[in-house]
Amino acid sequence: MERIEDCFGFLLGKAYQKVFQLEKARLSAYGVTPVQFVLLHVLWEKDGQKGVELGSRLRLDGATITGLLDRLEQMGLIERRPSLNDRRTNLIYLTPRGRELEKPLNEISDEVNREAMSIFREEEIAVLKSMLTRLGLEQEA
């Protein structure tokens, strides 16, 4: 590869960085980061999940989940409750404040998606989405 701008690792990283930074700026009004947002998003779908379930859904390491939950708990957006069946496990619940954020943060996220994709045509967007999904899920490679 002659130029780094031809490396897909680099291209993906920079495209991600761009969208991440835009979302980060918009979400900052609520003191929430993009990664914290996606974790909250999973909880808005379903409350009371185990940490390990969140990790597998978001494809994040256990240690990363621990840190994320620490900060979200500190901010008063979630709480850990011990599981009654399994004493190794915490179940993660939204606080009222955590629930309140669903609507405004989803609006911001939708807006960011719309803006980021506004430079493409509809057919292009569908192709990109399909390819990123395949790439992200691919077992090997």
Place this chain on the structure above:
Amino acid sequence: MERIEDCFGFLLGKAYQKVFQLEKARLSAYGVTPVQFVLLHVLWEKDGQKGVELGSRLRLDGATITGLLDRLEQMGLIERRPSLNDRRTNLIYLTPRGRELEKPLNEISDEVNREAMSIFREEEIAVLKSMLTRLGLEQEA
């Protein structure tokens, strides 16, 4: 957005993560990370650049560049030499060891690119590359 799997921030992040992890595993034989590799790549193109030039090419913050250079210097792959014209500036040079890595690391990178893209057709790859480039460079959004 109903599901996080429809958010482009999430999709880009996970696709990046996949390629990054593959490259990280392959490069680990040389004790070099993917980000360190791209910095070295820019130096293989041209030696003696300023830190700020590396940062603008790689679109990385000055503080990030400082840390990267610290580690690469520590590893004996680069060295900082004071600029004669401008006493604020270091010029970054490859060591002999840093030069030696050009060929083997580029081979690994090419291989990773080939493997990561092997799940797509040629036309798809061209579309992806073009879109990621546009997205990454886009001024706003």
Place this chain on the structure above:
DNA sequence: TATAAATAATTTGTATACAAACTTTTTGTG
């Protein structure tokens, strides 16, 4: 059923990334 293996979560250490503050030096302006 005793015990090895697996699981859930955390802790520690390393590597990106960026923001904000700071130092030193250079450039631009009156």
Place this chain on the structure above:
DNA sequence: CACAAAAAGTTTGTATACAAATTATTTATA
């Protein structure tokens, strides 16, 4: 020329990410 503004680099603090090691608990198996 003096002094404000800009630029280069570093430092500090915060937030991802993961690897490896650790603890506590549960499951599987001999």
